[in-house]
Amino acid sequence: DGDSLEQNLRNTKNIPGLAARFCEGAAMEAAGPEGRPVEYIEAGEERERIKGVSRTLHRLVNDERVPPASIAVLTGRSREKSSLGKDGKIGAFQVCSGEECDGDKVVFDSIRRFKGLERPVIILVELEDVLDQEDLLYVGITRARAKLDMTRAKLRSKHGKEVARAPSRFLQEIPTELLDPRDLIAEAQEQVSPDELRAFFKGMTYQDPK
Numbered sequence: 001d002g003d004s005l006e007q008n009l010r011n012t013k014n015i016p017g018l019a020a021r022f023c024e025g026a027a028m029e030a031a032g033p034e035g036r037p038v039e040y041i042e043a044g045e046e047r048e049r050i051k052g053v054s055r056t057l058h059r060l061v062n063d064e065r066v067p068p069a070s071i072a073v074l075t076g077r078s079r080e081k082s083s084l085g086k087d088g089k090i091g092a093f094q095v096c097s098g099e100e101c102d103g104d105k106v107v108f109d110s111i112r113r114f115k116g117l118e119r120p121v122i123i124l125v126e127l128e129d130v131l132d133q134e135d136l137l138y139v140g141i142t143r144a145r146a147k148l149d150m151t152r153a154k155l156r157s158k159h160g161k162e163v164a165r166a167p168s169r170f171l172q173e174i175p176t177e178l179l180d181p182r183d184l185i186a187e188a189q190e191q192v193s194p195d196e197l198r199a200f201f202k203g204m205t206y207q208d209p210k
Helices: 014-022 046-063 134-141 169-173 184-189 194-201
Strands: 038-043 071-075 093-096 106-110 119-125 144-153 155-158 161-164 179-183
Touching: 014 038, 014 134, 014 144, 038 046, 046 071, 046 093, 046 119, 046 144, 119 134
Parallel strands: 038 144, 038 179, 071 106, 071 119, 093 106, 119 144
Antiparallel strands: 155 161
């Protein structure tokens, strides 16, 4: 059929483009469909991250109609040490792992345990402790066939106080065309005007006077 074994036809183009940053040797040509940029989300701390992942799941399942079983949330930690998936849920969404999974649940597992598996949509979480482990990042990134989201907490707890983490070398080294960055701290601090609120509750479309 003329396709080279050096072509990647499994993923959308931005995914192998990002994964190539963490792969030694000759990179495969990304010959799949264009796909969306990888969404890179920076949250303030753990609680904000959990809310961010929950909102992402809500958008995917309820707005974009992605089946829950097509989504996997993968943590850089072990499942047991993760702040997500407590009581078998992330937000309002039931999660499962391994043989307990069925067609109505989002997969939640560690990147290490999910090696060799894949889903159309992957959300990588709790990456702040593994950003220097390029082989693990490569595994996590390449689990996604069509859509990839990544999250990192910008704050950490030290002696009972929240302090800023060092800037992400990972983010600084990625070409801007491959990423769609979001900062949940900045979004939370944005002020909503009274006129915009009134328009929202009236079901109207608010037009910014600027």
